[in-house]
Amino acid sequence: MFSLTWIWYGNKTKENVRPLTFREKISAFMGFVIVFAALYLPLWTTKGIGRIVISRNAVVEIIGLILCISGVFIAIWSRLLLGWNWSGGVSAKKGHELIDSGPYALVRHPIYTGFITGVIGTCLVMGSLSGIIVTVLYTLGLFGKIDKEEKLLCNIFGDSYLDYRKRTYKLIPFIW
Helix, strand or coil: CHHHHHHHHCCCCCCECCCCCHHHHHHHHHHHHHHHHHHCHHHCCCCHHHCECCCCCHHHHHHHHHHHHHHHHHHHHHHHHHHHHCCCCCCCECCCCCCCCHHHHCECCHHHHHHHHHHHHHHHHHCEHHHHHHHHHHHHHHHHHHHHHHHHHHHHHCHHHHHHHHHCECCCCCCC
């Protein structure tokens, strides 16, 4: 469902002020490929970094499943609300609008909240060392992307974005 939504809506966006380069597009695509390959590595091998290091039990797997489903739901809902303003890379859109409803009323980057929640959930279900490694690296990478987006959105929206930042959390509702 997640992949279908991203593919279906991938090109249904406003024109970028500065088009993404081929390198930026390939980097984003390869990032997803690497994340999903590492998360699901135990389907092919449980040796090396694919080895299972998180205890496989029903409680851990149910928690992981709940996190995965809720993360995917949050990401899709947020993506649909963002609509034509969405971009795979950090870029301004022509006629860019500031969305502050739905999950955007609580956090400024709910798609990333959903991604991270879903990845953590998948990591718990799969239980592999590769899943833990990719979850940490992916999350750190998103932190860098969030900083770039925050700067861009401040430049685009000025005081409106600064006011929005004061009344919302960056990534985790009621915490950060």
